[in-house]
Amino acid sequence: MKNLTHTFLFACLLVSCSTPTEETNSTITNHKIVLSSDIKWEKLNPARGDKSPQAGTIWGDRKGEVATGFLAKFVDGFSSPPHIHNVTYRAIVLKGLIHNDDPEAKTMWMKPGSFWTQPKGESHITSAKGGETIAYVEIDQGPYLVEPINEAFDNGERPINIDVSNLVWLGFDQTNWIEQNTNAELCYLWGSQNDDNLKGLFIKLPSGFKGNLRSNGDIFHSVVVQGKLGYSTTTNSILDVGSYFSSTSAANHSIANDSNKETVLYIRTNGSIKIQ
16 A cells, blocks of 8 residues: 655645634634543444444444544454445544555554545455554545445545654644644644545644634534543543544634643644644
């Protein structure tokens, strides 16, 4: 599988340096928080019975026709048979090690923080290693189905695997979405080719960060990929890996990293953001 590092770097520099279109309100409206401990798990592929990975929907409806984000949990040593999906998905390793590639490809274990895409119709396998292996999976349209390889087809897309060690991070001097005194960093992952302005990115918050994440899109989903995040509304919540927060209009999210390690967030939005 090809690693599209140069294309990824170009997109990162081009898109994330754009100017936010507008300022956001100072209060959160229509926001939601989901703790990882509150996620309800079910079989990802019921046809496999007890051999099926577990799935926990965070937002959307995996069995419906809408865009959806969910967690997939695998047991140590899991390896799927070759299969295809009816929809393209994006995914991020949260815990453990995951291999996702063509059935004949050499095993390439992706560590937490790695990002990959799986085009619909393409035959592949997924394997997992580790006592607890979890990935965040995202689709733009459902339902998410597992289908046999005799129905495989080429829809023109090509898969991407980006190991966490190959991510390209931008500081305040390379993007105006981050204020200088925050020491935060941004990594652009993907952008929609449609007119919906959707995009996906990582935000890295240093130890001791305390500030605001301002968003102006009516689509905003964020998942904790690494570390822990303090999130303040009328009460204070601690969001660990796999936890989630969102808003459906312009918002100012009050966040903090009180741990001694970096915290990484994945964000899907159709607007701009500002870390301050």
